[in-house]
Amino acid sequence: MSTKDVLLGTAGRKLVTIDGEQDVVRLQPPASPARIAEIERELGFALPPELSELLRVSAGLDMEMQESLDLASIGPCPWEGPLGPVMRLIGDGAGNFWVLELHPGMETLGPVWFVCHDAPVLVYQSADLATFVLDYLRFFAAPHDGPVSEVVEESIQRVWTQTLDIPRARLLDSEDTVLCDFARRLDDGWFIRDLRRAKAGDGIPIGRFGPKTPLARAGLEFVFAYGSRTRTQRFKTWLTGR
Template identity: 35%
Template sequence: MCFFKTAYILPTSVQLAGDGFGNFWILDVNQNGQWGNVFYVCHDPAVIVKHSDSLTEFIKHVDEFGKKGKQSNLDVIHEVTVMDIWTKNNGFIDKSAALASTDEKLKSFAETLPDNFVIADLRGKPIKSGFAWGKFGPNIEKAKRHDTELIWAVEKIEKKGLLSRLFGK
């Protein structure tokens, strides 16, 4: 059973496999039922990685894992890529950068968002690209996905200092 709330990030998807530790490989399915990319959804660290361009490629990656083990694409993503995304490149741009973009799809998506959201754009990105969905907290319920594109938005919750938390300011 997948405990990750995929409805917010991958609303039409099929869970392909889990690793037994709460992480899952999920096939993205568009609104017309066409199969798309396979994503590795990790909870620790809380990142999503474009694992494979298709179900066919994912099956090849599983086969490669059986032959190459730690040198396989599957293991590198599972062990290395997720940490790189979490620590070095969380995959987000600010809403203001998206609004200033000449990319109309990105810009129009940004226009629908509150100011405290950041955006991840995986269109045209290679496998091993992704974003740290949990960088700003564990609540994914307010996340949004573009209707037809590999663009997501996640609420960036401002962290309050100790005095603000104590006195409610």
């Protein structure tokens, strides 16, 4: 099912919050040609054809009891996450967001990531926008389960405490050229996480060494890294914010 079909199919859908309150999904009006042109100027490249088509149908979904799904909110990744410009799809009400990275020539509207500040992690949510919309609305139907529920309620803490990240020194001679080349660009004290084959709930602790943890990425690959910081550096950040 196309993203447009999924979006149109949600109109009028009745939801029930975890607190038992009723809600109804409503389509937002289309984005104007001027707004679409403005987004492309901000990005510096043309929107993917599928996204342009979506915006000409609707700019998102409105729900009274939840935050709106916004397809026209474009900007930097929240919490200085290691992604390029993103579509900030929707928030969880606590300052965390589901986002979709945009770049020239992308053929699929995805994947969708969950960027969280408490704990500071980046978590893989869905392979594409259509799947995310269906999974998100599933979360607001009894029994309120599914991939979105799992990411919010389980994966954040699991990603924060996991020890799957690999010291760059162990990948210097990797037969995987992406990992090998990336590791050789980094200094000692960096840890690499390969999320090219991620499934919902996989992720990386982007704030492992405090709010100024240095982050890196292997081009447009979903291969990320973070650098260590000394206790003195972290204490300085706590004092000065730098």
